[in-house]
Amino acid sequence: QGTEDTVKKTxxxxxxxxxxxxxxxxxxxxxxxxxxxxxEPFVVELDQLGPQGQDLQKALEKLTGQSxxxxxxxxxxxxxxxTDTVKLHQxxxxxxxxxxxxxx
Amino acid sequence: QGTEDTVKKTxxxxxxxxxxxxxxxxxxxxxxxxxxxxxEPFVVELDQLGPQGQDLQKALEKLTGQSxxxxxxxxxxxxxxxTDTVKLHQxxxxxxxxxxxxxx
Ligand SMILES: N[C@@H](CCC(=O)N[C@@H](CS)C(=O)NCC(=O)O)C(=O)O
Ligand SMILES: N[C@@H](CCC(=O)N[C@@H](CS)C(=O)NCC(=O)O)C(=O)O
Ligand code: FES
Numbered sequence: 001q002g003t004e005d006t007v008k009k010t011x012x013x014x015x016x017x018x019x020x021x022x023x024x025x026x027x028x029x030x031x032x033x034x035x036x037x038x039x040e041p042f043v044v045e046l047d048q049l050g051p052q053g054q055d056l057q058k059a060l061e062k063l064t065g066q067s068x069x070x071x072x073x074x075x076x077x078x079x080x081x082x083t084d085t086v087k088l089h090q091x092x093x094x095x096x097x098x099x100x101x102x103x104x
Numbered sequence: 105q106g107t108e109d110t111v112k113k114t115x116x117x118x119x120x121x122x123x124x125x126x127x128x129x130x131x132x133x134x135x136x137x138x139x140x141x142x143x144e145p146f147v148v149e150l151d152q153l154g155p156q157g158q159d160l161q162k163a164l165e166k167l168t169g170q171s172x173x174x175x176x177x178x179x180x181x182x183x184x185x186x187t188d189t190v191k192l193h194q195x196x197x198x199x200x201x202x203x204x205x206x207x208x
Contacts, residue, residue: 082129
């Protein structure tokens with residue numbers, strides 16, 4: 001469907017993509033974490049896109065099984081949410097993923 | 105104003121009150137923290153109250169200066185948000201406050 005294609009193009013076209021909401025502290029946390037390791041994510045603020053934001057969130061759920069924000073992709077691969085990304089960082093595997101994706 | 109009185113009655117009438125939103129992970133985190141130290145907070149889910157939820161959130165901002173959720177009160181006193189409450193717990197001062205308020 002059109003919106004799913006949009007998502008695939010986006011996550012394929014940027015090393016790091018975060019689907020986010022501007023008012024959400026978990027979204028802020030993951031964006032801040034990525035910047036703190038020297039990466040500038042491509043951010044899609046779903047709450048600022050009107051009805052298209054809801055379509056994107058539904059498409060993301062179809063594609064990844066995840067209905068929540070933040071929704072993080074690295075190198076086109078679905079990583080998960082805030083907790084998942086923080087866990088990878090605590091395990092030391094986040095930065096290697098980012099290097100491999102050409103994000104840093 | 106009427107809504108500010110409602111807030112004052114609520115926070116005066118329960119040892120622990122959390123103004124929350126059901127979809128918000130920071131709200132979930134603070135509710136879970138309080139339960140983990142043996143306290144059952146009185147929870148007001150602002151997103152489930154329709155327009156009254158927005159009135160309450162505005163009243164809380166007038167009364168506390170805090171426009172965000174979660175908004176935590178212990179013993180009728182404004183404590184802050186999720187980060188503030190977690191910090192008190194890390195400093196060891198959360199549980200004494202709860203005991204003093206008669207919450208546990
Ligand atoms: N454990 C997940 C929690 C994700 C979550 O519950 N996100 C909330 C916002 S904090 C959400 O998407 N709620 C529904 C919505 O905003 O549409 C994570 O770490 O990302
Ligand atoms: N540092 C604050 C952050 C509070 C915050 O930014 N809350 C967000 C939700 S996570 C909020 O209220 N956004 C505006 C809204 O939902 O009306 C805390 O720890 O509670
Ligand atoms: S909306 Fe509060 S943490 Fe996401």
